[in-house]
Amino acid sequence: MARPVFGKVNARQEAGRSRVAHLDRDRTLVEAAQRNPSAFEPLYRRYLAQVYSYAYYELGDHHDAEDATERTFLLALTHLGRFEERARPADGAGASTFRVWLFRIARNVVSNQRRTLRRHPEAPLDAVAVMPDPLDVERRAVEREDAAAAWSAVGRLPADRRRALVLRFVDEMTTAEIAGVLGRSENAVRVLIHRALRSVARDLTGSRRGEGSPGEEGRPA
Amino acid sequence: MTLPLRDRIEADAVLTDLYLDALLAAQARRATDVPSSTDLDPTIRFAAGRLSSDLARVHPSFRFEERLAARLAEVASRMRLAAAAGGGDMPALADSGVDPALDPAFAPGLDPAADPEGSHLARPLLIGGALTSAALSLAGAAYVAWRRTHPAVPPMARAVRAVAQARLTQGGRPRGLA
Numbered sequence: 066m067a068r069p070v071f072g073k074v075n076a077r078q079e080a081g082r083s084r085v086a087h088l089d090r091d092r093t094l095v096e097a098a099q100r101n102p103s104a105f106e107p108l109y110r111r112y113l114a115q116v117y118s119y120a121y122y123e124l125g126d127h128h129d130a131e132d133a134t135e136r137t138f139l140l141a142l143t144h145l146g147r148f149e150e151r152a153r154p155a156d157g158a159g160a161s162t163f164r165v166w167l168f169r170i171a172r173n174v175v176s177n178q179r180r181t182l183r184r185h186p187e188a189p190l191d192a193v194a195v196m197p198d199p200l201d202v203e204r205r206a207v208e209r210e211d212a213a214a215a216w217s218a219v220g221r222l223p224a225d226r227r228r229a230l231v232l233r234f235v236d237e238m239t240t241a242e243i244a245g246v247l248g249r250s251e252n253a254v255r256v257l258i259h260r261a262l263r264s265v266a267r268d269l270t271g272s273r274r275g276e277g278s279p280g281e282e283g284r285p286a
Numbered sequence: 287m288t289l290p291l292r293d294r295i296e297a298d299a300v301l302t303d304l305y306l307d308a309l310l311a312a313q314a315r316r317a318t319d320v321p322s323s324t325d326l327d328p329t330i331r332f333a334a335g336r337l338s339s340d341l342a343r344v345h346p347s348f349r350f351e352e353r354l355a356a357r358l359a360e361v362a363s364r365m366r367l368a369a370a371a372g373g374g375d376m377p378a379l380a381d382s383g384v385d386p387a388l389d390p391a392f393a394p395g396l397d398p399a400a401d402p403e404g405s406h407l408a409r410p411l412l413i414g415g416a417l418t419s420a421a422l423s424l425a426g427a428a429y430v431a432w433r434r435t436h437p438a439v440p441p442m443a444r445a446v447r448a449v450a451q452a453r454l455t456q457g458g459r460p461r462g463l464a
Contacts (some may be wrong), residue, residue, distance in 0.1 A: 102362035109358055113351060118344045131350050135357070142358055143365070215340035234341045237310055240303055252296060258306070259299035259330070266333035 089150050091163040098145055105142050112164065113138075115236045116171050122219075122231045123175045124182070133178050137171040144170075165245035168232070172246060218268035226261035233258055301326050302334075309338055 089095070091111075097104040116137050121130035150162050219227055225247065232238045232246060240258075244251045305326050 102365040103359065105358060105362055106355060109355060113354075114343055114345045117346045121344045122341075127346075130344075131346060134346065135354055138354060138358060139361060142361060211336070212340040212342070215336050219337070219341065230337065231341070233306060234310075234337045235343050237314070239307075252299075255299035255303045256295060259295070259302040262302060262330045262333040262337075263327075265337065266329035269333060269336060270329065 089162050092150060095145070095148065095150070095163050098142075099148070102142060102145070105145065108141075108163070109138055112167055115164075116167065118235045119168065119171055119231060120175055122216075122235060123228070124178060125220075129178060129182065133171065133174045136174045136178075137167065140170050140174070141167050162245070164238075165242050168236070168238075168242075168246040169248075172228075214269060215265070218265045221268065222261055222264055226257055226264070229254060229257045230261050230265070298327065298330075302330055305331065306334060309334055313338055 091108065094104070094108050094111075098108060113134070117130055117134045120133035120137070121127065124130050124133060148163065148166055219230055222230070228247065229243055232243045233240075238246070240251050240254050243258075244254045247254065249257070
């Protein structure tokens with residue numbers, strides 16, 4: 066069962082909170098922004114690229130990702146007064162329940178946008194791809210192909226596995242944070258990521274085998 | 287001893303998790319040596335290595351970043367004004383497309399159909415202004431009506447009345463007149 070990150074506060078939680086609240090690395094910034102909404106900017110700058118990346122990998126389009134990012138931050142700003150910290154010692158020193166809260170908003174915004182758009186990510190990869198260096202075009206081309214293959218493999222995963230991998234690798238979240246965002250237990254998230262990596266490995270090695278020796282052509286990926 | 291399948295998967299998942307922690311931490315400090323774990327399935331190591339290098343974080347354009355920063359600052363200043371004017375809770379964004387019921391991060395009672403972030407923030411001020419002007423209008427109308435039924439007394443008539451009243455009360459010249 067998922068830990069109650071944002072559940073109702075009971076007396077026991079309240080007592081524990083004063084002991085562990087310092088764990089949230091965003092605490093000072095969040096409190097400042099709660100007192101004065103104009104102080105929200107540092108939080109925005111800190112998490113803009115992460116939220117945008119999440120939205121981009123989910124929606125597969127820059128404009129849609131911009132829309133989702135904008136809505137996420139506007140919602141976070143206007144609802145910041147309702148945010149309550151729930152950090153635990155087990156979350157680790159770098160934990161941020163504000164980040165979990167923000168990504169839960171982002172997840173909802175993105176889900177809603179996907180429902181509206183009725184679109185699945187197509188991995189255009191125009192942002193992931195790097196500008197070709199004229200001196201090293203071949204290496205860049207290989208890198209670009211590798212990135213495209215990796216993202217295609219991730220894009221073929223079921224939504225929950227894909228989401229977990231993006232949060233782990235792109236947003237560099239801990240398992241506890243991903244559990245908070247996805248509303249699952251940490252154990253379930255570990256298994257989700259483990260299985261997702263197996264699928265990606267099968268996909269990548271399969272496609273590599275297909276591209277590789279001519280004798281292996283036609284083998285199913 | 288062999289573990290049941292479910293336990294084995296969970297044990298492997300824990301190993302994978304530890305490996306990912308080490309891998310991502312090594313990348314964060316730009317370490318060249320990649321952590322190795324002999325217990326971990328090599329295919330998992332391969333996939334993790336590929337994803338950690340190929341799934342890049344995407345940055346939005348500078349123009350978008352600054353435009354959104356300006357919009358957030360504008361909304362924040364409206365929120366401050368609303369709070370200073372006694373406007374209550376922060377309203378929901380109607381155009382956000384988020385159903386607050388979907389997420390416990392949003393407290394119940396938010397109206398998803400409320401106005402977008404701009405108009406409702408000014409609503410307390412608008413309501414106050416409207417009430418004030420309506421009250422003034424009513425008072426003005428009442429004053430005009432009263433003046434019509436109570437026509438003003440000319441200054442000379444007021445002076446004559448004051449003199450007459452003084453004579454009655456003091457039996458002579460009114461007080462204050464030389």
